[in-house]
Amino acid sequence: MRHFDHLAEDVRRDLFHAQPESFDRDSDRSVLAHALGATLYVPATRSDLATTVRRRAAAGARSMVIDLEDAITDHSVDSAVASTSAVLGQLDQDPPDSLIFVRVRTAAQIRELTLALGPGQQIVSGFVLPKFGAKTGEEYLQAVAEMEARSVHPVYAMPVLETPEVLYREAREAELIGIRELLDRYRPRVLAVRIGATDLCGLFGIRRDRDLSIYDVGVAADLITQVVNHLGRTDGTGFAITGPVWEYFANHERILRPQLRQTPFAERHADELRRTLMSRDLDGLMREAILDRANGLTGKSVIHPSHIPPVHALAVVPHEEYQDALDIVEPESVAGGVRASEYRNKMNEMRPHRIWAERTLQRAQVFGSAAAGISHIDILTALQEAA
Structure with missing residues (x-):
């Protein structure tokens, strides 16, 4: 791909x-971490899940997450796991040109999917591990290692930092040190660390406005700085850290000024493109993606196909x-x-x-x-x- x-x-x-x-599932781990780009989350409950995954891959999505956690309701979990197993089995017969991950709720779900897919599975590149912590993360990582032992390709973990222990200042230092030590023991299996900004902001009853970036939210920006400091070091002890999710994709009444200058678009006769980007709140996404890179992050979690082109264009x-x-x-x-x-x-x-x-x-x-x-x-x- x-x-x-x-x-x-x-x-x-x-x-x-x-x-x-080109890259593929067997490429070097550092190559794949950079290749994630805009990682598109897709609810596992979609009735046309297999078709959607193939369509998004054909349109340029090179990493996707089938979401069994926040994107689905609690009462639909069992049916979602069963349908996900079936869809992954279909995709396994003819894998799309995209890295496919699954965001699970528990380590048991990883083992359930491992048994459902059977030995030699080729479709699942890894798992997104929510609510990851120093005390709870090892069970997740062991389950990922068990699946890889049955796979013909590497299977990776992408832990999500989104718990009170990493956000609250009095617990953060010890928790990040514990997470760093745990991830180091499983280093070959860790593709990237993700930051769950929505859950973290929710602990304070905060939801960032689409006119602002996550870096305008003090408690979130403070955490990102500390996560990069502990886990994003370039001395061989760090990991790739991805940018938090951007959750807006429709027009709204603006209070603050648009975030895209007119001149560069006018010079390239692309005024209509600028208007389109702003009407979909993509100017905010572009600003945040630039700030992500300035703060040591790579790639971006996204929830809508329209988010992929801006993130990938800025990655060039x-x-x-x-x-x-x-x-x-x-x-x-x-x-x-x-x-x-x-x-x-x-x-x-x-x-x-x-x-x-x-x-x-x-x-x-x-x-x-x-x-x-x-x-x-x-x-x-x-x-x-x-x-």
Whole structure:
């Protein structure tokens, strides 16, 4: 599978300097963590679940979560697990071009799905583990390891941090240390750590407005900072951490100003695209996705197909950043020093910027690098036209 494969070949050729590379379920764990992109959550109770998964994959979704937790009611859990098992069995016969995960409620559900799918299953890439904690997480991780032992492919865990223990300041330090130590014992099985911002905000009766980002909500922003500090380190002890869910997709009356500048869209004759993005509250999503990356997160949880193009367009590495990253990782740059960017608008410091450069090139591997003169607006326009 490959990002942007649903675009015509000539369109991709015009948009990209370095084309996105293919990946599959057996790719390196770090590659898959960056390749998640916009991870689309789909309720397990959908009557057309298999068709929906295939349709979304054909439209560019490269990671999806079949949701057995928050997206379904308590009284429909048993039927949802049974129907999910059946759907996964159907998809297993002809897997779509997407990584498929299941968000479960309990470790027992992982074992139930393992038995239902049988040895050699090819469809489930892993499980999203809700309400993950230092004391409760090991049972989840053991169940994931048991399924992998019966699978022909790696099976990963994506724990979700969304409990009072990680949010309340007096318990947070010990809880994050405990989670870090637990995840380290299962490191090969941990694909990424997810942050359950909706549940965390709910503990304080907070729901962020669509005109704001999660970084405007103090208690959530404070937690994200601490999670990155404990679990997102780049010294070999950290993990990929994904951006929290964006939950809006329809127009509303605005109080604050729109979050997309007019000029870049006008220069590319894309004023209608700007209006469309704002009418669907996607300007807020785009701002938050940019802030996610600035704060050390990668990818984004989303709940609507319209969220995927903006997140993926913003994941493409701009030509200028790509050239800077290549410059910084050149063998002679290991000795340190400073040199002017190829674009002659900044200085690249070889040692301080090296980790940034390596992560940027990892992102470019799966999302590509834009051609010179191509902006995220051009890529998003192509994606909207292909929708």
